[in-house]
Amino acid sequence: MQKWYGSAGVCINEHKEILMVLQGKPDEEKVWTVPSGGLEKDESYEECCVREFREETGYKVEVIAPLKVKQGTTYGINVEVHYFEVRVVGGTRQIQDPDNLIHEIAWKSAEELMGLKLSFPEDRDYLLDLIECMNFSKTN
Numbered sequence: 001m002q003k004w005y006g007s008a009g010v011c012i013n014e015h016k017e018i019l020m021v022l023q024g025k026p027d028e029e030k031v032w033t034v035p036s037g038g039l040e041k042d043e044s045y046e047e048c049c050v051r052e053f054r055e056e057t058g059y060k061v062e063v064i065a066p067l068k069v070k071q072g073t074t075y076g077i078n079v080e081v082h083y084f085e086v087r088v089v090g091g092t093r094q095i096q097d098p099d100n101l102i103h104e105i106a107w108k109s110a111e112e113l114m115g116l117k118l119s120f121p122e123d124r125d126y127l128l129d130l131i132e133c134m135n136f137s138k139t140n
Helices: 043-055 110-115 121-133
Strands: 003-010 018-023 031-033 037-038 059-074 077-093 103-106
Touching: 003 059, 003 121, 018 043, 037 059, 043 059, 043 077, 043 103, 059 121, 103 110, 110 121
Parallel strands: 003 077
Antiparallel strands: 003 037, 018 031, 018 103, 059 077
16 A cells, blocks of 8 residues: 655644645535645655645745654555644745645634534644643743
8 A cells, every 4th residue: 555645734823723724626525624735756844844835825934843743544545744833934825726625724713623624633632732732922
């Protein structure tokens, strides 16, 4: 069985909202996920994360830290997805997905995340924990 390799970017703002995209093929039910996609030839996982985030949201991001590596079988395919914490450093919210699979971009609170239909439901608790753990206290 083949293995699919990819990256995902997790961006949480100062309001403890996570940036998510609504995705799906035209004939499929649309579901929410963090910006993510497949590794291209000669691309690092970090480069993949930055590229996919830009394609799916229009935002330029920088990788802050690796979060986790998820391995398993999703939709009958062996996958390895590298998750990264990212921060927006430029760009404008705009769908530019070359695959035409992205239909909406939105910041979602933990409460909203609880009710969303997710592409990867196994990520819900992990994402909620990340939102809760982020420290946004400012020292001035």
